[in-house]
Amino acid sequence: MKRIAILTAGGDTPALNATLYGAVQRANELEIEVYGLMKGFDGMLSERLPHVRLNPLFTTIPELDPCMGGTIIGASRSYIDPDQTDILKAVSARLEQIGIEGLICIGGDGTINGMQPLSELFPCTLAPKTIDNDLGLNHIDEPNEWVRETADNGEDRYRHEMTRDDVSLGEIVNYVTPGYATAVFVVAQSIDRIRTTAESHRRIAIIEVMGRDSGYIALGAAYGQPDMILIPEVELDYPKIIDRVRHLYDLQKSAVLVIGEGVCDSDGPLGAKSSSVDPAGNIKFSGAAERLAEILAAELGDEYFQKNRRHESASSAIFTRKLGHTQRGGRPILFDRFYAAQLGGKALELLVSERNNFLSTLSWSQDGGFTLSELSANKLRDRWGIIHAREVHPSLYDENRFRPSQLGRDYLNPIFRRAIGHEDLEVLHAKLFASGNLLTRYQSINVEVQKRIRYLD
Numbered sequence: 001m002k003r004i005a006i007l008t009a010g011g012d013t014p015a016l017n018a019t020l021y022g023a024v025q026r027a028n029e030l031e032i033e034v035y036g037l038m039k040g041f042d043g044m045l046s047e048r049l050p051h052v053r054l055n056p057l058f059t060t061i062p063e064l065d066p067c068m069g070g071t072i073i074g075a076s077r078s079y080i081d082p083d084q085t086d087i088l089k090a091v092s093a094r095l096e097q098i099g100i101e102g103l104i105c106i107g108g109d110g111t112i113n114g115m116q117p118l119s120e121l122f123p124c125t126l127a128p129k130t131i132d133n134d135l136g137l138n139h140i141d142e143p144n145e146w147v148r149e150t151a152d153n154g155e156d157r158y159r160h161e162m163t164r165d166d167v168s169l170g171e172i173v174n175y176v177t178p179g180y181a182t183a184v185f186v187v188a189q190s191i192d193r194i195r196t197t198a199e200s201h202r203r204i205a206i207i208e209v210m211g212r213d214s215g216y217i218a219l220g221a222a223y224g225q226p227d228m229i230l231i232p233e234v235e236l237d238y239p240k241i242i243d244r245v246r247h248l249y250d251l252q253k254s255a256v257l258v259i260g261e262g263v264c265d266s267d268g269p270l271g272a273k274s275s276s277v278d279p280a281g282n283i284k285f286s287g288a289a290e291r292l293a294e295i296l297a298a299e300l301g302d303e304y305f306q307k308n309r310r311h312e313s314a315s316s317a318i319f320t321r322k323l324g325h326t327q328r329g330g331r332p333i334l335f336d337r338f339y340a341a342q343l344g345g346k347a348l349e350l351l352v353s354e355r356n357n358f359l360s361t362l363s364w365s366q367d368g369g370f371t372l373s374e375l376s377a378n379k380l381r382d383r384w385g386i387i388h389a390r391e392v393h394p395s396l397y398d399e400n401r402f403r404p405s406q407l408g409r410d411y412l413n414p415i416f417r418r419a420i421g422h423e424d425l426e427v428l429h430a431k432l433f434a435s436g437n438l439l440t441r442y443q444s445i446n447v448e449v450q451k452r453i454r455y456l457d
């Protein structure tokens with residue numbers, strides 16, 4: 001291969017530039033040109049095919065900094081409808097027109113689903129990324145556990161019928177995805193900050209974290225030592241939750257709860273949901289923390305807070321914080337930078353060695369630690385061809401103690417033990433309060449990259 005393209009699709013992560021960097025560095029060694037397609041699948045869908053040469057003369061452009069969050073080539077949630085074969089063919093012809101021989105997609109479950117029809121016409125591989133940590137399997141047979149049903153509105157609905165009570169950590173396929181560690185780093189720090197103010201003001205804090213239907217970010221939040229963690233995979237048991245909150249509040253005059261944004265009760269997701277354009281069928285969630293706050297306020301009642309003169313009313317004693325996009329932005333920590341770059345390089349090698357529709361993965365074993373690996377995307381697909389978001393396996397979470405189980409702690413520790421590098425702290429020390437920040441406006445990378453964009457015509 002002499003020339004390939006690369007794109008970043010779906011929600012961004014702090015480690016996308018690091019993945020791009022890893023792929024481009026490997027391409028430099030193999031003397032392959034890399035064109036970055038702008039704004040994910042959006043760029044390919046445009047007749048003008050906006051693109052940037054990422055390694056002219058096999059030298060990585062200086063704008064591509066693996067330590068910078070986000071993606072210099074932009075991202076979007078547009079995908080190609082698998083039934084629109086004319087569009088698929090046009091995209092593939094457009095890529096061929098500028099001499100592109102293969103494509104690397106950097107993305108999560110939405111991207112890999114979107115890549116499936118294209119991979120039948122054009123060589124593609126995927127480098128994984130997602131703060132949600134939901135691209136992978138708890139064990140290799142998991143796709144076969146999905147069943148398809150018809151919903152009341154006549155649409156297909158997929159349900160996961162888990163067949164295994166436990167998993168061993170060595171059998172987890174794609175143990176962790178780049179972006180997850182930095183998201184948990186942000187969450188754990190935020191909990192620490194919110195807790196002290198909750199303690200001072202005798203309040204109950206409900207912190208909502210991202211992850212959609214997957215509770216990995218909430219699980220990792222345990223490093224910030226919240227009092228309770230509620231994950232989307234386990235239906236809310238209100239009496240049990242309220243008993244625990246009351247006990248904690250009586251004991252310590254404050255409580256900190258972390259909830260995954262997709263938490264559900266017997267009526268379904270707690271927050272409002274709206275559908276996204278994502279081919280994985282992903283849903284956007286909002287408002288779970290507010291809803292839980294209302295439920296707790298109603299159940300505990302004003303009198304409970306007034307009796308010890310701690311608060312006027314239940315609603316003034318309970319506050320919510322949605323950590324939102326802070327979890328997805330900023331500088332990636334060492335773990336993410338390092339493995340993102342490795343996975344990018346591996347995705348390039350897979351493309352060169354004609355492993356069409358494969359993805360690079362990260363495995364973990366007690367003896368060998370983290371190792372790079374690979375998987376055919378077909379292994380991720382259920383009987384109907386859908387790739388589902390990985391859920392936190394029940395054996396990783398202790399639903400009685402609202403926290404990671406022993407296995408959950410064993411799962412998290414290899415990722416986070418050495419996740420922060422010394423330089424991560426040095427950068428904070430050197431840059432945050434640099435006097436120049438007061439003088440100079442932030443110099444957006446988009447301005448520099450714009451100068452490098454080329455079009456088909």
Ligand code: F6P
Pocket residue numbers: 011130131132210211212261284285328
């Ligand atoms: O999938 C990544 C993610 O950050 C989810 O955790 C979150 O629900 C969603 O994207 C938010 O997407 P957007 O930024 O497009 O609203």
